[in-house]
Amino acid sequence: MRYLNFIIIVFFILITSCEEEFVPDEATSEEQIVVEGYIEDGPEAAPPYVFLTRTASFFSEFSPNQLEGLFISGAEVFVKTGETEFQLTELCLADLPAELQETAAEFLGFNPDSLAVNICVYIDLSFEIPVEQGRQYDLRIEAEGKTLTATTLIPPVVPMDSCYFTTAPSADSLAELRCFISDPSAQTDYYRYFTSVEDQPFYPGFNSIIDDAFFNGLSFEFPVPRGQLRTQELDPATFGYFVKGDSIRVKFGNIDQAQYDFWNTLEYNAQSQGPFASYTRVASNIEGGIGIWGGISYTLKGMRVEVR
């Protein structure tokens, strides 16, 4: 339904429309600090980590240097759970030995082959923070004279049941993935998923989140489109499908409502433009900045793309 107005617009307006490029006015307001931090419970989970960046203005040209300059160094990042507070360690990829850089980049969701900048992250290198479902985690950041705070929870995981493939209507070599879950009726559950193909990083789907409003307490079958970065070329004939014969992994997790709201608004923000779907702000859970501090519990399923 989110695309409804978009479809109508594309259908009618592009018939006569004419577009020209323009350079937006320079941003007049202050830079903001952007937080992206996760605390994960599941197989192969990374230890808790936080990226700290600044907002960038919308320049028409960008460069690796500018990208690198967005990362904030020298901040103090703390995670508190129960009565104990732990400090995260700042780690930049360039500080690591070459053989470790690749593993670390993949761990953080970057593709090591194309990564051209020195990514820095604040991470629990000591593996001291107890990661448990049902537990609350408070984040506190001291950076550039500002204090930022946030709170999240790792909700209990609802495991994915079985999955199967069907042949895509557009090509015999492609397949669509469909999976089942049995949703518990006791509470509202919020889900987010990612897929990985042939050991590449996990990418979330374009619509990576769903709540159980449609199927609370039911066993539910739903399509799981292949995740990809929004910056990648989108081919309508292959979008969302998997290539038969590939081996893939599906990461299927539970998040809290604040994180659901964050991704829900972010994904809508990324997809909707124009007067028929006016702007939507991203619902951050960070006090003093923008971004997300999110807990997730997940199950992981590996499979080969085959239609039975």
Next chain:
Amino acid sequence: MRIFFTLLLIGIFTLSYAQNKYTLSGYVKDAGSGETLIAANVFVKDQSQLGNVTNVYGFYSLTLPEGEYTIVASYLGFQNKELRVNLNQDTRLNIELTEGVVIEEVVVTAEEKDRNVESTEMGTVDLLMDDVKKLPAFMGEVDILKTLQLLPGVMSAGEGNSGFYVRGGGPDQNLILLDEAPVYNTGHLLGFFSVFNADAIKNTTLIKGGMPAQYGGRLSSVVDVQMKEGNDKYYAAEGGIGLIASRLTFEGPIVKNKSSFIISGRRTYAFDIAQPFLEGTNFEGTNYYFYDLNAKVNYRFSDKDRLFASAYFGRDVLDYKSNQRGFNFKMPWGNATTTLRWNHLFSDKLFMNVSAIYNAYDFEIEGSQDQFTLRLISGIEDWNAKVDFDFFPSVQHSLKFGANYTYHTFTPNIASSESGDVSFESGIKEKFAHESAIYIQDNYKINPKLTVDFGLRGSMFTQVGPYESKSENKTYDKGEPVVTYTGLEPRLGAKYTLNQAASLKLGVTYNNQYIHLVTSSSGTLPTDIWLPSTQKVKPQKAIQYAVGYFQNFLDDKYETSIELYYKDLWDQIEYSEYYVPSPTVDEEDQFVFGRGRSYGLELFIKKRYGKLNGWVGYTLSRTTRSFDEIQGVDFLAKYDRTHDLSVVGNYQFHPKWNLGGAFIFGTGNNYTPLEGLSLIGNEFVLVFGDRNSVREDNYHRIDLSLTYDPSVGKEKQFHSTWTFSVYNAYNRRNTFLRYYDVGINAQTGAGEGKAYKVSIFPIIPSITWNFKWKQKVKEEKQEF
């Protein structure tokens, strides 16, 4: 309030029991078609204050002391008629006026009162269809709502859009009536065309200022559209063939001079023609069209009773197929209205109309891909009953009073889906409500110079079950009241005549609005959803103060006015800053509430007749909103437009050729700018700045039309004209939307971000062939 009523009653009774007075009453009609004329003037020659205007059914009533009078009936575009009347008993006098050539100045005598100066109403405009049809039309489709946008205080909702904002109010604050039935969604094709087929329309009245008490339920304006009744003398047809649509109207008597009918239709065919080009493509089978059907019959049982039945049905249908992805959907949407009316004359002074009305707007989409199907419905349905009285106790008083009741059914987005054998439903349910009102309004001519309109409207709105209240955690049964709101809405208008050609007016209007449409878009969309006031959503309220100076020059050849208004609005509704449409979330849970203000100055100069006629309308205004949950400080509403100018002209440079033109200029719409980018999830995400803090470039364009009438002045059975029109004649690229393309790779830092502005309508020429046919008739004397 008590003082108000006491004064009202004293005024009425002292004057209605005077001695030796008789009543002259009847209908004013078009001699050619038998159509009644709305708001025609009937008055005593040389004493224009002894007069009245016909009501919406063409009825007038004048109570005068016994004596001999010369009665004048006038209506713009028609020749005045003078009749000698010896009033020594109550007299019924039906008057037929003959259409005159307006450009001949002889037609308009100095006697003719001009409503502009004489009436107490402010900000009220009657649109004559003949005038509307002379103006340039977008793609050749004549559109009353777009003509209204050329008036001061009325602003277009967007490029080519029939949606409009009146004096800083949202599109849902306009009450749009078609034969008394509210039309909830007035746009075809995303609002580029309105649902009103000009061939079926008799009269359109816009009230943007002091809304009289018989209207209510909306804050900003009333657009009262009356369908033609049908020619009761002979059969006639008219129609046209245009670039995208064709029209055909047929009308005539059922029983001559007693009963008539009209049926009118319009349909687009642009995409039907395109079908062969889609064959073999991914989109084969995709189609879009819209159509309108209007029908009306009336029957005059006697001089005292008349029955009307009218109906409208319109649909847009989009059939979308993407064969490559096995995806298709069908999406029909549209309005239906039915109105049954009974006019009854209790006496020469008391006119009654009883109406039963059904109206509905509904939207549906049914789509499927593989074994997954989704169906979504939304809409609103009303059952409405009303009774209205016009009471003319004396020449000094014209009273209107009545009551109405509506039962609303609101269907928000109700989604259901099936995946294989399993089906699901969203938890969102229909909502139900009763809305009712009583009103009284007196137009009191205190003396020849001062006239005052007092009005009072009492309104009530009750949301009823079935309903599950989240705030109370309670389930309401069918019909059980959930929440009730009431309102007392006083209306006051006054006119002081400075001299025969100038007057000063003021008005104060207080309104409640119980049903709401909240939209994130600028115009009307098929997916727009009307919602009731509930425990969470309070009724919207507004008070408007207006003053105006009205002056006519050169025997009413020029009409001018200056109006100032200030408007305060409460309980305004916007979507939250974090709004994401979802079929599973109740819309009202995504609303935020706040205040609004609007003030402005409107100038209007009109040359009413002559070879060159037309008008200039200019508005200077400011409209703000303040919402705690949106920035917490005042921001400009999206309805804000500092300058809005329309220059409209018609030039009859040759008896067979008429040139029409319209120049439109407006301050650019405001929008929320992109402020920066944030890096999240290995991607750049848009960060927006302050709400509506930046403006688009100014909007302007010229539209032109040229009408060729080869058989002008000849009495022919078949008459046709050609209209050539050009929209946006100098091909101005007005920004319609802007979008951002962030092509920066967050891993390599390579790439660039691009911003685009899109304009949708370049220069668009069109050609339309229109025709009229009428049955041959023998000249005969017609009686009512």
